[in-house]
Amino acid sequence: MANELVVIEKSTALEVFKSSDSVEDIIRKVEQEVNSFIPDVSTAKGRKEIASLAYKVAQSKTYLDGLGKDLVAELKEIPKLIDVNRRTVRERFDTLRDKVRQPLTEWEAEQERIEAEKQMLAWHEEALEMNEAFGKALAERIESDHEIALLMNEKFDRDLAEAKAEAERQRIAHEEELKKQAAEQARLAAEQKAQQEIEAAAQREREAKEAAERAEREKQEAIQRAEQSAKEAKEKAERDAKEAQERAEREKQLAIEAERKKSHEAEQARLAEEERKRQEDAKRQEDKEHRRKYNQETLQALVSNGFDEKLATEFIKLVASNQIPHMTMNY
Template sequence: MSETTDLVVIEKANALSVFKSGDQIEEILQKVEREVMSFVPDVTTAKGRKEIASLAYKVAQTKTYLDGLGKDLVAELKEIPKLIDGNRRTVRERLDALKDKARKPLDDYEDEQERIKAEEQMTAWHAEALEMNEAFDKAMAERFESDHEIALLLNDKFDRDAAEAAAEAERQRIAHEEELKRQAVEQARQEAETAAQREREEAARREAELKAKAEQAERDRIAAQERAEREAREAQERTARLAQEAREQAEREKQAAIDAERQRAAKVEADRLAEEKRVADEAAKRASDVAHRKAVNNAAKADLVAAGLTEEQAITAITAIAKGAVTAIRITY
């Protein structure tokens, strides 16, 4: 769809490129100038005066149309940064959610691997403790059996000593087993704490990276917004300047047209007055000539009457002479 006036046609889709190009604006203005300059005004007829008013109205309509089209473009350009920021916010939120969704299987896998690793470590420590307990139990059993055989050969004192030794050995075995369990638990705790510390440090590092990226993105957004606002401001200023220049040029052209029209009207009026003066001068000259001829004819008539002719005969003679009907005789006025 295109917006039209009687003098200018601009496609809506091409309006921005037209207003960004001084050459295209100049071409449009020159076209209007050619229309105005090629028009031959005629104020002597009602039709001619109507055509003059119609042309002036078309030029004013073209000015209103072009100015309104530029105003609409400026309003649209002001909305562009808002649309860009809204779309950027949507992009960040949607892509952050998609990133988290895409990484979740890996995060779940890494968490599961850490859990499996800790569980395997605990299992290994428990198996090691069981092996150590079995070895210790075997050694104690062998020692106990040996002591028992000796005790059978010894007296009651040796029996009591052996029993005490076995009891001591049992206490040592239990204490050793408890120590191994405690060490295994302590080692598992330390390993788990170390892994947790590593995870916290890694999480802190990732959070710091995300924060740095977010801060950089915010700085980029602010810079882009400031740049867009600056460019919009500059475009608005350029548009305002061009509009002002166009208004000033139109005002100058309007004043020039008014001055030219005044000069033409003054010339027409001067020509009319000159023609009226010429007609009046000719009429006055004719009237003076008629009066002069009448005075000469009356003087000649009086002379003829004095010479003996009647007044009627004198008038007839003068009339015939004035008409050139009398040979070799004429009246000198």
Template sequence: MSEATDLVVIEKSNAMAVFTSKEQLDPLLEKIETEARSLVPDLTTKKGRDAIASMAHKVARSKTYIDNAGKDLVAELKALPKQIDESRRIVRERLDALKDEVRRPLTEWEAEQERIKAEKEMNAWHAEALEMNAEFDRQLAARREADHEMALLMNDKFDRDREEQRRLAEQARRDREEQIKREAAEQAKREAEEKHRAELEAAARREAEARAETQRAEREALEAQERTARLAQEAREQAEREKQEAIAAEQRKAQEEASRIKREAEQKEAARLEEEKRVADEEARRAADKEHRRTVNRRVIADLIAQGIPEEFAQKSMLAIAGGKVQDALIKY
């Protein structure tokens, strides 16, 4: 914020209230107006003229200071959406990391439970396959024993048949074991595929939710930015209107002040001319009176001389009478 002036100080914490409330702004302007108008203009001395110029300069500095304070406030409002977005990004990243950190033991436990379950199922399938093989071996052993007893009673053909049967039985056992293994592998594969598909679906849902959250956050940020821009524009328009009104008011006041000063100067000049005329008229009157007295005094001297009084005595007599030194004698001017 700009440096404070001699006429006004705006605290940064109170700047928003000053520029958005006439109840705050009007007293500020009225204080400046009151202090500026308290100056009694005196154009007759250099000190008085300097005082007028200094007060006008203070008013101009106050105007620049208030306007710059408004500009600083608008700049802060423009930077506010970026600060909010940055804070939201920090909140998302840190809380997502915290969520993963807090859930990690449960996630690891769930994965371990899935592994144990799959291992148990695989062990169950293996035990079942072993049991089936054992049963097949028991049945085969029983048939072998029966075949052996019959072989003792039968000829080579029966021996060959028995051997063929044993071979077929052995092949059937191997085929059965391979089939069990294939079925177990296919079952494990299906379950792994189902688990993978479930994980993919869960990841897709999380991604969709994250995308929806991002879109919502972007909409909110855009709305906040538009709202802030609208408020800033309204504030600028209001400030511009008030600025133009203040300029017009200042111009009217300046014009009125200039007219008042001009009237006072004209009145002082008229008074000065009147005084000069009075002094000149007084001096002219005194000069005329002096000349009139001189003329009268010369006539008195001439009249005394005409009566046979010497000129020197005539002059002294006139001066004595004019000076009031001769009782009951008076020169009428």
């Protein structure tokens, strides 16, 4: 797979991104892979391996960053932490990518410098060819003039020799100037390339430093938010516990009052029942006394009319108990 440097099961991705230690473990494993790699820019295979490893590091960054992005979309509760780790992955893997590709980058810069030197050399050779053509034409002209000068006096011979020497000096001076210009242009191009690399490295270092400072700030902010959340959760828990205790106390008091009310109502019901029974007993006793009095008066009336007292008593009992038809006691 393209990102074989890093493989994470989707079911464990949340636990990985929730822990900075887990992310650090992944980065350290990739760093070990990168640090154990020996770059070789002297062969096409070696340069291809450098580019391949740098590509794998970049793909691993994209893979982890995309995995974290998916988690952020699914788990809204921890987006800040995942974003911090995503930034850490991006920045650290960018640094690793630049680190692993640096030999290839330097090699490419060297190749550009060599190409610039080759171009300068080509221009120089072209100038030499032009100079040679110029010298040849000059020599031909001088030779022609020499042939004419042979027909002239010694002064012309000296002038011709001086002119030839001056032309050679000019040719040599022109050739040296061309070499000097080519060397200066190559030197300036190499210095400019080196300065650009230095500035790029300094910029990467500044960006890495700023990223580290930003990550530290965000880490501290996350810690502060976590501490504030923990404080608020603790205060809420204390408030909830206090409210629960107060609610339990109120419910306890209500239960006590309810039990007290229930006991009072039970006592009132018992007293009412006792009063009802007392009244019923009193009523029964009163009725009994009333019947006894009526029975006694009836007995006296029967005895007064010549009835035997014992037979009269039995007669009254039979009437009172409704055992004699058509006769009742009217109390």
